Amino acid sequence: MSSKNWSALDEVSVDKEMSERTIRIQGPRGASMVQVVGLLQELGIASEDVDALATGPPGSNAYDVVFKEKDKCDSFLKYFNKGARQYKDFDYEFSMFVRQIVTLKVYWLPVCTRPMVIHDIFSKFGKVVSIGNDTLQIGDFETLLGVRLFTLKVSVSEKAAIPHIVAFDCGAKAQVTMQGRPPLCLRCLELGNVRGACPCQKFS
Template sequence: MSSKNWSALDEESMDKEMSERTIRIQGPRGASMVQVVGLLQELGIASEDVYALASGPPGSNSYDVVFKEKDKCDSFLKYLNKGARRYKDFDYEFSVFGRQIVTVKVHWLPVCTRPMVIHDIFSKFGKVVSIRNDTLKIRDFETLSGVRLVTLEVSVSEKAAIPHIVAFDCGAKALV
């Protein structure tokens, strides 16, 4: 059996009305459809609210939830504030369909760089969800590593535009 690559699934390929009432849930490794249903129920979503629930390709751990009514989808997103939720020891991220949550590591910045500077840089590529410090642990020695973890909500094109190196006029660079 052979496969053929077709053109990209862009906005023209999608049912706009349906996509506007769809959210994407990104689970961790080990997530399952059963857990996603349990999470939805815990958050007050009943089967009567959902038109369809579909999983992404194997290993993607992504699930699309299509609500029957756009108002229900909008109020659910507002309730969540597009944040993460924990369910049965797993963290799940929620985003608007067509957007995804990605976390990038930013190396080489001086440790004293203010988070607002990092926010300003990455807000050009999507919505900055959070900026955290990564940790370094060597045996019983644990401290901040200087690496920043920047979580973004982005479209496919915004994700592709994130640079691997951020250069500053002073000559400093950051590896992304």
């Protein structure tokens, strides 16, 4: 099966009126549509209040809820102050669809690289919310990794513009992954597969 890359989805591609009454629910690993519906019902949202539900790409754990009325959507988010809610021992975060929170990881940077480098690069693509390090745990051994873990608040077009590779004038490079985004193959530089399972390797 072949695929074709089209131009990035931006604000022109989105129904503005619909997007303004849409919220994004970011679920934990293992979240499902059934759980999201249960969460909505627990919060007093009935099927009569909702136009549509949609899921994000596999692994993103993101769910979009389109309200029938913008006022209902606004009051819902205002009540929760764009925060989180626990349901069946898992935390779910709420945000406006037009401005969403995305989680990214940056690989290959020297471990001593200052957080301000991450901030300066990615503040061009949205608002930097948090910057930290991923962790490693093997048995009783636990430590920080050089992999940077951070979150951005972005629009649809800003999210689409976030690069897979950041190149520096000194020749150094950093790989950027985003939760829910198809990976970049480091062998063929195509989206959707990884180096170990790249179709090109059978010909090399």
